[in-house]
Amino acid sequence: MIDTTFEGFRYHKPLPNFYKIENPKNPKSEITEELVDGLLDLALRYNFSGISYSKLSDDFKKEFEIDFDNVIIFKFLMGDDLIEMEQSPEKCRLMDEEFQEYGLHVYEFADFLRKNGFAAELIHPLADDLSMRAIAMQSNDCMITRSNMCLFKEGITVGFFMIHTSIENLPFKEENDMLWVKDFCSTCGVCIDRCPEGAFDEDENFLRKLCTAHREGCNECLLRCPFYKRGYDKVKKRYDRMVKK
Ligand code: SF4
Ligand code: SF4
Incomplete structure (x- = not known):
């Protein structure tokens, strides 16, 4: 059943079902470059900074007991004005608001893929049993800094949401050029x-x-x-x- 009100992503609560389109019965596994570009355009339209792709290794799947391989990472840059605010409950509230607003759009990205014949499911961004950073690292497109931030080339203040999908031929990076x-x-x-x-x-x-x-x-x-x-x-x-x- 589809929710009509979005109450946000919360720790220890199930992922809201805010999709408008059901997953296809027989999902496709090959995407065209044109559709990959279309998904990126859609993300950029909502002010996301870019997309990365993780192909999860068998060892990784075993470690986290998961049964999917292909992950699309939608990245956004947290607002500098918020980062630079004095710490306070209000700052935490505003940061959560920013996070939830970006997250809401990710359902639209999943619907875009579903509409085009692919299976697409959000990964709970606050899951207890799964490390989002560990999945991000499987993209070969970021590094965890000493201060435990996930650094992508577009910045150290990147937040992200993820979708796992049936698409097998995403432009996965083979090597990480950020190991330095x-x-x-x-x-x-x-x-x-x-x-x-x-x-x-x-x-x-x-x-x-x-x-x-x-x-x-x-x-x-x-x-x-x-x-x-x-x-x-x-x-x-x-x-x-x-x-x-
Ligand atoms: S570069 Fe940043 S994260 Fe790395 S040690 Fe220096 S301050 Fe810490
Ligand atoms: S690690 Fe960074 S964010 Fe965490 S308490 Fe220390 S200074 Fe603050």
């Missing part, structure tokens, strides 16, 4: 020095339980991160100069 980020982070450490909560252990590993980003809207480390201040390309140039020396 780990090395760069190991020379930086600004997030560790600036964290007011001490959310890193003595080996400088991130401690999720101590981080107040989601509870209170802390973005202290993010605001000081070179990837936020300068952007991906400039940091990459700096890194390339560093390793040449």
